[in-house]
Amino acid sequence: MERPLRRQPGQDPHGQLSDPDLPAVIRDRREKLRRLREAGVEPYARSFERTHTTAQARALLGERVQVAGRLVARRGMGGMAFADLQDGAGRIQLVARRDRLGEAAHAAFLDLDLGDIVGAEGTVFTTKKGEVSVDLDRVPLLSKSLRPLPEKWHGLKDVETRYRQRYLDLISNPESRAVFEKRTRVIGAVRRLLDERGFLEVETPILHDIASGGHARPFTTHYNALDRDFFLRIALELHLKRLIVGGVERVYEIGRTFRNEGISPRHNPEFTMLEVYQAYATYEDMMRLTEDIIVAAAEAAGTSLTTSYQGEDIDFTPPYRRETMRDLVLELTGRDLAGNELDDAFETEVQPQLRQPTFVLDYPVEISPLARRRADDPRFVERFELIIAGREHANAFTELTDPIDQRERFEQQAAARAAGFEEAHPFDEDFVTAMEYGMPPTGGLGIGIDRVVMLLTDQPAIRDVLLFPQLKEAPRQG
């Protein structure tokens, strides 16, 4: 019978005080917590009256402030000690002087650990060396930290820990925090742009009884009350187009979408999509809208239109190059193709070479069952993808509005599925019914928000722009 290698956290806290499997740095903290409680100190305060953030306090020389945050560095000098306090707005130096605080409070300050959450009450001043600081009168402990922080100078490097324990990444790596703040600002800017143009933001179902709107393997779940399998949505498209039929002429949704596929630096099983539909618009209008969205997003992220991604110069200045898929393949391979052959040749031989923003136009009808055919050549549809740095960032069509054609396209997809293409588009009878009531001419656009954020924040992997990316189960608890 083997004894457990490590105990799970949360059980028998007193037993853990002497748990020989725990690192000494953690045992020491627990012991200190016990001593504090014995001395009558409550190590987890109910609240603290914070009057200013560290950023606000910096501008208030000579004034009394109450700031609060995490202790992230300390430099003891005996009778005078320094520490850095970090809050959501930044950092400020704390200065503890024995002759001002008194012996007991000064000793208590020196007894604090890096990682502790404290309040800091005192007067803002500038040290002889020019550092804006708080001259402490009081430093109440607000929350005792029982685990050591990552290395103060190098930060947290281990990528697995950064993803699994994102809070440590956010505490120790300010540049990581900045990426997520930019992500939020990008999404806000996109919303603002669309709202200003009269688009209505909506929420459509995530649980679908048909996984339609794209080519992808869905996640399956089970609805007990209906005793029926459901799917997590793989796209937003068909519900939003039902709203177009319903007279919501400008509509969009920003939402999580799920695809049951491999994980890679560019794919996470759940990701954020923007889909926009505009009645009486075409895919040319969607190209201009896409350009406007990219420009607004870059501005929100604080990224210049002429920038670089992973060392490669990228110019986001519109208008972007517009070329048909057929011409691009012809130009780069010398072959004039159509249908699936064209798409295959494009993906393997052309797309990786498209580095600057490029609208690739007019896809084969076979792989585009929801898009309108070109009037001059019905083998192709009015569709574009926006390729930047070799990757797809947007996908848009002049939407198919002919219910008879739509039914035939779905039937072709059903035949493909019967022939073994598991990801072929399923037949959505209810959607065809909606279209039969009459759908106005419409342009539609989908943008992969995560990938746009990757581009604008120069992050190499989609995991770096997702707070909690999908990982396998951790091998053990530490």
Added chain:
RNA sequence: GCCCGCGUAGCUCAAUUUGGCAGAGCAGGGGACUCUUAAUCCCAAGGUUCACGGUUCGAGUCCGUGCGCGGGCACCA
């Protein structure tokens, strides 16, 4: 699912090439220090080298299997 690489102290990294006592910095412990800011100085401590098995007198190092992470491929018509 397949191929390649990686896994050493709480954190950041050495030692792996060529098998020979597992080391440093930070953090933590003890001490000195009233203008430091990667503070400095002195002392002591800290390890199931991812796990299990094998080869060997001897394995962090070589071999096998498993787990996790990273990259590539497949999937993403």
